[in-house]
Amino acid sequence: MYSLAQLVLLHTQIGNFLKEMFMDDMNWQFALHIVLKALVMFSIILLFLRLTGKKGIRQLSIFEVAIIIALGSAAGDPMVDEKMAVVPSVIAFATILGFYRAITFIAAKSSKAERIIEGTPIYVVEDGMFSMDAKEAHTFAKDEFFAEMREAGISQVGQVKTAILEPNGKVSFFYYPDNEVLFGLPILPRDYEKKTTEIHTKAHYACSNCGFTTLLEETVPCDRCQHSIWVVASDEKRVG
DSSP: OOOHHHHHHHHHHHHHHHHHHHTTTOOHHHHHHHHHHHHHHHHHHHHHHHHHTOOSGGGOOHHHHHHHHHHHHHHHHHHHOTTOOHHHHHHHHHHHHHHHHHHHHHHHHOHHHHHHHHOOOEEEEETTEEOHHHHHTTOOOHHHHHHHHHHTTOOBGGGEEEEEEOTTSOEEEEEOOGGGOOOBOBOSHHHHTOOBSOOOSOEEEEETTTOOEEEESSOOOOTTTOOOOEEEOBOOOOOO
């Protein structure tokens, strides 16, 4: 059992530890200082976003996301550092904005520079199958893409004639008419998880790796990618 003096000492030590961890030497005057500078820096970030003309995160390219990260770094220090003034950060903001304007001007004048800075569209689906170029480029996150497709009302890949991953991360879908929908790889979780390496029943199957669809009655490697994991294909029409 602890004595009363030991309990008091332990309580004091815990209190000092928590105070040092959460407050340190901060006083209420410095807290107000943080609030005011945070509001100023946040307003400057909002102003920058307005000057870029972008309406949302999904419209930002990788280059612009990097700019936002740089702005956040420049804004962070004066928010919490009592000795860090706002003006140096404003100068950093102006420099970043000037750099951004110069780069976008160059991109507007040169299509090659624009491709380097902004990136290029990537074909993810072509003719109801996944593009092998997208898979080989290591930019293809299948789970994320399946989620994008489901949000667009797509239940199987054969409903999609072409899908393009735009430089801003948005996916553009172009669909087959209902009377031209192909057998394709189902992307609803319960259907997709019914993958198999053992085929004993004649049916249309889709390769779980590349989406190639064919009529099978026994297990064989995919003609397109040589994988041997299959899912019963679906010819369901798109809803919505």
